[in-house]
Structure formats: C-alpha cells, structure tokens
Amino acid sequence: xxxxxxxxxVPGVASDDHLRGxxxxxxxxxxxxxxxxxxxxxxxxxxxxxxxxxxRHFPVRSAHPRAWPAACAAEAAAxxxxxxxxxxxxxxxxxxxxxxxxxxxxxxLGLDLARFEADRRSEAVLARVRRDFESGVRAGVVxxxxxxxxxxxxxxxxxxxxxxxxxxxx
Numbered sequence: 001x002x003x004x005x006x007x008x009x010v011p012g013v014a015s016d017d018h019l020r021g022x023x024x025x026x027x028x029x030x031x032x033x034x035x036x037x038x039x040x041x042x043x044x045x046x047x048x049x050x051x052x053x054x055x056r057h058f059p060v061r062s063a064h065p066r067a068w069p070a071a072c073a074a075e076a077a078a079x080x081x082x083x084x085x086x087x088x089x090x091x092x093x094x095x096x097x098x099x100x101x102x103x104x105x106x107x108x109l110g111l112d113l114a115r116f117e118a119d120r121r122s123e124a125v126l127a128r129v130r131r132d133f134e135s136g137v138r139a140g141v142v143x144x145x146x147x148x149x150x151x152x153x154x155x156x157x158x159x160x161x162x163x164x165x166x167x168x169x170x
Contacts, residue, residue, distance in 0.1 A: 010139040028149035035064030057132040066097035076119035
C-alpha cells in the first residue's frame with residue numbers, strides 16, 4: 001500500500017458490502033483478487049479467525065487476466081444470495097477460472113445458470129466490481145491482498161500470522 005498514492009480514505013462498511021464473521025469481532029476491509037495466490041492463502045487464514053470481514057474486489061488484470069471474470073462471477077452469485085460460497089469455491093481452485101469452470105461452480109451451488117450468466121455480464125455487476133476497484137485505488141491500494149484494519153493498520157501482500165495477531169493486540 002502506498003499512502004502517498006491514496007486520495008481518499010478507505011470507505012467504511014456499506015449496506016451492500018459482503019460481510020462475514022461475528023458482529024463483535026475486529027473489523028477488517030480486504031481488497032483481493034480471485035486469481036492471486038497470496039489472496040487465497042490469506043483468505044483461508046482469515047476464515048480461521050474470529051473477525052468481521054468485508055470483502056472488496058481488486059482484480060489486477062495485468063497480472064491476473066481471469067480475475068475480473070471471477071469477480072463478476074462472485075457478484076452474479078451474490079445476486080442469488082451465494083456470494084461467500086462462490087468466493088470460497090473460487091479461492092479453493094484458482095487454476096480453473098475459465099468460463100466452463102465458473103458455470104460448473106454456479107451449478108454446484110444450485111444457482112439458476114441462465115440468470116447467473118446474464119448477471120455476470122450485466123452493467124450492474126460490472127459497476128459493482130468497478131466501484132470496489134476504484135475505491136481501492138483512491139485509498140492507495142496497489143497490490144493484493146491489501147487489508148485495512150483497526151486504527152490505521154494496513155497489511156499488504158504475503159501477510160504473516162504475527163501481523164494478523166496485531167488485530168487482537170497480541
């Protein structure tokens with residue numbers, strides 16, 4: 001993260017943000033890319049901790065060409081109430097992010113495939129992914145993962161467990 005590149009603070013939690021975890025857990029806002037191996041590793045480690053987590057898309061197209069379609073697939077699943085299930089499925093098998101694999105995941109989650117495909121390509125879904133990405137850029141995010149937590153704590157890239165422990169003051 002480059003604070004000098006940020007032109008605005010990271011936006012607070014919005015009513016349409018993807019939230020997971022206990023209400024009383026420490027809050028963190030995570031910008032991630034479904035094709036980023038560091039993001040997948042961090043996601044698995046965050047899932048083991050009692051925290052309140054906000055997920056925002058930051059698909060880095062230059063390094064991860066399937067990140068944008070994967071983000072749109074997650075948002076299309078969200079339209080049918082299955083964001084976190086698709087999130088977990090995408091991170092569980094990052095080597096298979098091509099369209100047929102996205103459709104297989106949607107089918108396995110019991111999604112209406114015609115609706116999934118229409119939503120995945122809709123302007124509303126594209127705008128949602130773009131909004132997350134642009135809010136990250138304004139906040140100074142330059143790589144994934146980037147996590148904002150607590151009073152000014154920013155974790156970037158390959159995050160160590162000792163850095164996560166700082167969320168609890170350990």
